Amino acid sequence: xxxxxxxxxxxxxxxxxxxxxxxxxxxxxxxxxxxxxxxxxxxxxxxxxxxxxxxxxxxxxxxxxxxxxxxxxxxxxxxxxxxxxxxxxxxxxxxxxxxxxxxxxxxxxxxxxxxxxxxxxxxxxxxxxxxxxxxxxxxxxxxxxxxxxxxxxxxxxxxxxxxxxxxxxxxxxxxxxxxxxxxxxxxxxxxxxxxxxxxxxxxxxxxxxxxxxxxxxxxxxxxxxxxxxxxxxxxxxxxxxxxxxxxxxxxxxxxxxxxxxxxxxxxxxxxxxxxxxxxxxxxxxxxxxx
Amino acid sequence: xxxxxxxxxxxxxxxxxxxxxxxxxxxxxxxxxxxxxxxxxxxxxxxxxxxxxxxxxxxxxxxxxxxxxxxxxxxxxxxxxxxxxxxxxxxxxxxxxxxxxxxxxxxxxxxxxxxxxxxxxxxxxxxxxxxxxxxxxxxxxxxxxxxxxxxxxxxxxxxxxxxxxxxxxxxxxxxxxxxxxxxxxxxxxxxxxxxxxxxxxxxxxxxxxxxxxxxxxxxxxxxxxxxxxxxxxxxxxxxxxxxxxxxxxxxxxxxxxxxxxxxxxxxxxxxxxxxxxxxxxxxxxxxxxx
Numbered sequence: 030x031x032x033x034x035x036x037x038x039x040x041x042x043x044x045x046x047x048x049x050x051x052x053x054x055x056x057x058x059x060x061x062x063x064x065x066x067x068x069x070x071x072x073x074x075x076x077x078x079x080x081x082x083x084x085x086x087x088x089x090x091x092x093x094x095x096x097x098x099x100x101x102x103x104x105x106x107x108x109x110x111x112x113x114x115x116x117x118x119x120x121x122x123x124x125x126x127x128x129x130x131x132x133x134x135x136x137x138x139x140x141x142x143x144x145x146x147x148x149x150x151x152x153x154x155x156x157x158x159x160x161x162x163x164x165x166x167x168x169x170x171x172x173x174x175x176x177x178x179x180x181x182x183x184x185x186x187x188x189x190x191x192x193x194x195x196x197x198x199x200x201x202x203x204x205x206x207x208x209x210x211x212x213x214x215x216x217x218x219x220x221x222x223x224x225x226x227x228x229x230x231x232x233x234x235x236x237x238x239x240x241x242x243x244x245x246x247x248x249x250x251x252x253x254x255x256x257x258x259x260x261x262x263x264x265x266x267x268x269x270x271x272x273x274x275x276x277x278x279x280x281x282x283x284x285x286x287x288x289x290x291x292x293x294x295x296x297x298x299x300x301x302x303x304x305x306x307x308x309x310x311x312x313x314x315x316x317x318x319x
Numbered sequence: 320x321x322x323x324x325x326x327x328x329x330x331x332x333x334x335x336x337x338x339x340x341x342x343x344x345x346x347x348x349x350x351x352x353x354x355x356x357x358x359x360x361x362x363x364x365x366x367x368x369x370x371x372x373x374x375x376x377x378x379x380x381x382x383x384x385x386x387x388x389x390x391x392x393x394x395x396x397x398x399x400x401x402x403x404x405x406x407x408x409x410x411x412x413x414x415x416x417x418x419x420x421x422x423x424x425x426x427x428x429x430x431x432x433x434x435x436x437x438x439x440x441x442x443x444x445x446x447x448x449x450x451x452x453x454x455x456x457x458x459x460x461x462x463x464x465x466x467x468x469x470x471x472x473x474x475x476x477x478x479x480x481x482x483x484x485x486x487x488x489x490x491x492x493x494x495x496x497x498x499x500x501x502x503x504x505x506x507x508x509x510x511x512x513x514x515x516x517x518x519x520x521x522x523x524x525x526x527x528x529x530x531x532x533x534x535x536x537x538x539x540x541x542x543x544x545x546x547x548x549x550x551x552x553x554x555x556x557x558x559x560x561x562x563x564x565x566x567x568x569x570x571x572x573x574x575x576x577x578x579x580x581x582x583x584x585x586x587x588x589x590x591x592x593x594x595x596x597x598x599x600x601x602x603x604x605x606x607x608x609x
Contacts, residue, residue: 042340056472142339179466180467186421
């Protein structure tokens with residue numbers, strides 16, 4: 030059993046319970062973050078903690094204690110985490126009588142747990158994964174990484190039922206916004222493209238690192254959303270997130286797309302360098318390199 | 320302390336806890352219902368149970384046990400409920416390892432509790448309440464009464480901060496869809512209007528009863544959404560939900576609108592008759608009649 034931190038104490042995750050009246054349970058009133066450990070060492074943690082504060086601010090939720098205290102709790106959970114794992118942490122507005130408006134006094138509940146990562150097939154990195162397109166039915170504040178995840182669950186369930194690993198959300202105007210748990214990229218007409226943050230998307234940490242790496246490598250980047258039609262012209266398609274880093278897309282709705290190309294591999298090399306520098310351990314996507 | 324039913328047993332609500340890994344807590348993966356008791360007797364319960372099954376179906380969630388068993392549990396909680404209260408019940412997909420897609424095997428968790436209703440100022444029914452307009456930022460499956468309620472909480476918090484009792488959600492096309500916890504009606508050009516169910520709204524039980532009552536009374540009804548501009552021409556505006564029945568709207572964004580008019584009062588009379596017939600107790604809105 031793995032150790033977690035919940036509302037002030039450390040305990041095994043399987044024994045952890047929360048009050049029925051916690052607003053996280055009755056309203057999904059909370060936000061969360063996920064960052065990865067490599068060989069037990071955190072990667073890009075500061076960026077995730079920054080985004081956590083931004084998400085809290087997006088729903089008027091005050092983080093109890095100082096940032097230093099939060100990081101101290103993360104440190105302790107990391108010390109007990111499996112080497113290949115990620116840290117999940119969330120803050121809910123805590124228990125209160127069931128009324129929609131924020132309670133005058135609340136007792137927010139911080140939870141932190143380590144989750145072991147299962148093995149990922151090497152072919153996912155070498156040849157790519159299948160994705161399906163799915164109507165972007167989410168709310169209009171996706172920049173907040175909230176616990177209202179039902180549309181993401183519905184999309185991922187449909188993907189799994191159709192033998193796919195992820196989805197490409199398509200909005201009402203026909204643009205690909207992002208994936209259910211990842212950001213979406215494509216190389217179209219020689220340009221690396223992804224929807225801009227002004228679209229209704231999460232500011233992905235891996236998305237940010239990939240864009241930074243692309244610019245450092247002198248790749249031509251356009252933060253400009255693409256349609257499904259444009260995607261048919263794409264020479265490379267990939268998705269990025271914290272657990273998987275960079276995953277090439279090989280199939281969209283049963284239609285094959287060209288496998289991992291030169292830009293995807295260049296960005297994987299950049300990611301591998303960065304993970305190695307920061308943690309001293311190899312990135313997962315390095316199985317597709319060298 | 321009031322009694323509740325949770326995952327197979329009866330216990331005081333303040334002592335009730337749920338597993339941290341319950342998908343209701345981590346994803347808001349569940350649906351709920353609320354119906355009212357008058358003098359301890361349920362009103363329109365069948366319609367709420369019908370909608371509960373429809374919501375479950377909308378997220379591929381199978382209700383454990385039979386409908387008769389569910390109603391038996393509701394009966395038992397009603398027997399312990401305060402006379403002026405509502406019954407809240409929800410079903411989550413239960414505890415599972417944290418992965419978005421529905422788990423292959425799941426153990427859904429049913430919860431039922433009675434919540435005492437506080438007193439409501441008579442002036443709310445006699446003169447009406449203030450509401451604010453609020454961007455409809457919710458997801459695209461509002462016909463499902465899900466636990467993803469963060470946008471509703473944000474809207475109600477903003478309303479309270481501005482001294483209002485509710486909101487009118489306005490969608491991207493400028494139409495009023497409904498309220499954060501209620502359906503929205505207006506009398507415009509002599510017609511009673513409300514958004515049709517083809518809009519992204521909850522099929523409100525009170526909305527249904529009000530429309531039925533309006534048709535029985537021969538009032539001219541149009542299930543046709545109205546814009547904020549059209550609302551300026553409204554001779555009556557009201558919102559409907561289970562706890563409050565029918566609440567006239569007197570102020571929208573600090574702009575007074577005409578108070579409760581003849582149609583609102585006619586519909587209140589219809590509601591009062593129906594509640595009296597079904598439960599033998601007076602409706603709340605009857606304070607504004609006679």
